[in-house]
Amino acid sequence: MKNVAKPQGCTNLKLRQLTRVVTRHYDRFASETGLKNTQYALLSHVVGLGPIRPGDLAKCMHMDASTLTRNLQPLVAHGWLKISAGNDARSRLVEVTETGRAKRAEGQRAWKEAQAALNELLGIDRVAALHELLDACIECLDHDAESSTADEANSAGNGVRHKRPRR
Numbered sequence: 001m002k003n004v005a006k007p008q009g010c011t012n013l014k015l016r017q018l019t020r021v022v023t024r025h026y027d028r029f030a031s032e033t034g035l036k037n038t039q040y041a042l043l044s045h046v047v048g049l050g051p052i053r054p055g056d057l058a059k060c061m062h063m064d065a066s067t068l069t070r071n072l073q074p075l076v077a078h079g080w081l082k083i084s085a086g087n088d089a090r091s092r093l094v095e096v097t098e099t100g101r102a103k104r105a106e107g108q109r110a111w112k113e114a115q116a117a118l119n120e121l122l123g124i125d126r127v128a129a130l131h132e133l134l135d136a137c138i139e140c141l142d143h144d145a146e147s148s149t150a151d152e153a154n155s156a157g158n159g160v161r162h163k164r165p166r167r
Contacts, residue, residue, distance in 0.1 A: 029114035
C-alpha cells in the first residue's frame with residue numbers, strides 16, 4: 001500500500017503555477033489565430049450554450065460577473081459576439097455572430113493541436129487522471145461554496161454571522 005504524505009506548501013500556489021505553465025502551452029498554439037485561451041473558451045461556451053444571459057454564462061464558466069464583462073468586451077469589439085436585449089428591459093443575452101463562429105472554428109483547430117501536444121508531453125493516462133481529479137475537486141468546492149452561500153443567506157435574515165470553517 002502506498003504511503004500518502006501530508007501535502008506540503010500551498011495548494012493555491014501550486015495550482016496557479018500549473019495553470020500558468022499550461023496556459024503558456026495553449027497560448028503558443030492559439031496565438032496563431034489571434035485568440036487568447038480565455039477568448040477561445042468564452043467563444044466555445046457561447047457557441048454551445050447561447051444565446052445565454054451573462055450571469056448564467058459566468059456561472060457555467062466558474063467566473064465572477066465582472067471578470068466575464070471584461071472578457072466579453074474585446075470579443076464584442078471584434079464582432080465575434082453580440083449582446084442583445086433579453087426577455088425584459090433589464091436582461092441581456094450574449095450571442096455568437098457568424099464571424100465569431102468562424103473564429104471559434106479556427107481556434108478549435110489550434111486547441112486540438114495544443115491538446116494533442118499536451119497529451120504527448122504528459123501522457124494520456126496522466127492527463128485523464130488529472131481531469132478526473134480536477135473535476136472531483138471542482139465538484140467538492142462548488143458544493144462547499146453553494147452551502148456557504150445558503151448558510152450566509154439564511155443567517156443574514158436573523159443578523160447572525162458565521163465564520164467559514166477551517167479545513
